[in-house]
Amino acid sequence: MPYADVGEDVRLFYTDDGDGPPLLLVHGWGADSHQWSWHIDAFAARHRVIAVDLRGHGYSSVPATGNTPRAMAGDLHALLAGHLGVPQVVAVGHSMGAQVVSVLAVEHPARVRGIVAVDPGYGMTADIAAGFPQMIAGLRGEHAHTVAEQIDEWCTNAATPAVIRRWHKRRLYGMPPHVLAEAFEAMFTGPEAIGVRPASDDYLARRGCPVLSIWSDPERARWEAALLRDPASKVVCWEGSGHRLHEERAAEFVHLVERWARRLGW
Template sequence: MAFTDLGDVRLFHTDDGTGGTTLLLVHGLGSDSCEWVHHIPALAERYRVVAVDVRGHGHSSAPESGNTPRRMADDLARLCAALGVGSCVAVGHSMGGHVVSHLAVEHPSLVGALVTVDPGYGFTGPVAAGFPAMIERMREDVMGVCLRNDEWTYTPASPGWLREWHRRRILATSPHVLLQAFEAMFGGPDALGLRSGAETYLARRTCPVLTFRFDPEQAAWEAGLFKDPRSKAVTWEGSGHRLHEERPGEFLTVVTNWLRSLP
């Protein structure tokens, strides 16, 4: 079945491949599991690949409350139990980086390794200082703010189809979901979107972590939080926020080579 009913939420997911290791693919805010269409066929040749629409996104149901990364992580733990997944490599882009990090910290026996793709945590300086005002603007015009915010995720080299693909996905996401998730990520002292809230929490991730960043400073900061010596920070300067979609072949090569290097 492509849907699993967890009681308070109904999740859409696909389950491909027959490999022993399970990869759990988690998309970003205002997106869905179609974000991984360039990667699933190749990954499924070697691994079992579960790609999910998190609560409030894509074809999954959108509860009136609880649309936060922490609740999304709890959903995924329950989904894995329902699918018989006892251990996985959790892969998360942007907001998905929050979700899989919560999963690794709160359910450490489930996550054997972690891949984060330009994760939306650890901001500091003017960017972090601007979040409270952005959240207030979202209360008045959540869709407009999200669409404008999406513009920074690209570079002049980003293809037009990618911009339009994600614009349409944002438009298809319920406004209350966008607001609740964004506020949970960036709206309080414990929010992982702020470096002050992220450092202690992310240091609790004891599994190997592979992170992709386009910002060298962010990559160096996150590397300082790694606990497992097999962890690695990869910097692709000049890439956009959706670097795994802009450069899928290179992304797959780096990820699969790193996974092979793990015992």
């Protein structure tokens, strides 16, 4: 399987399957590119599918610092532009990955034809954000993985299959604690965080490309719909799904993304 050196201390693991208009698949916090095992073969039937482990995650390098969505987006740009020579992608990101691909689209707009944001890790309201400092303190404490598991409980509900719960729990316990803490903080409370409103509104409104946004929460779906500028953008809400709705409803997810990509000529 391929690796790419994209910085002084960052080596990314990625897979590259299929042929056709490229899709870039970007996992969420505390996961890795195995999260896309439900989807890669189906997408690869008509796309080149690049699935990457973000810095600090999976088989990629674990820097001592700098494990932030902005740095991760920079890594992806280096992977696409410098290592693979891919001029443009439709970038699919789940949760934190939706932040990462949004940063990629804002800071490197020519690189991104469109975004698929899967139950994105942005648009949090102040009442939810009030609990983040305590969570971050816990992630920096001696029981970081227990705290991470407690945070992860929010990602599931009665509809979530046990195998998905188990997979993500095991992955979290394999994560370096400092990466969990640093990435979570950078998403929501750090100086450049875009995960909480109104910072989310200001930054995401800068995305110039079409966005397909798929939510489990109808209120946050309505909120993002008001931010989208490109007429090819679309917001879908699968109310009742868990946070990992693309894993719970994998075939439906692939069908939805493929139909939207075709409308973009992708």
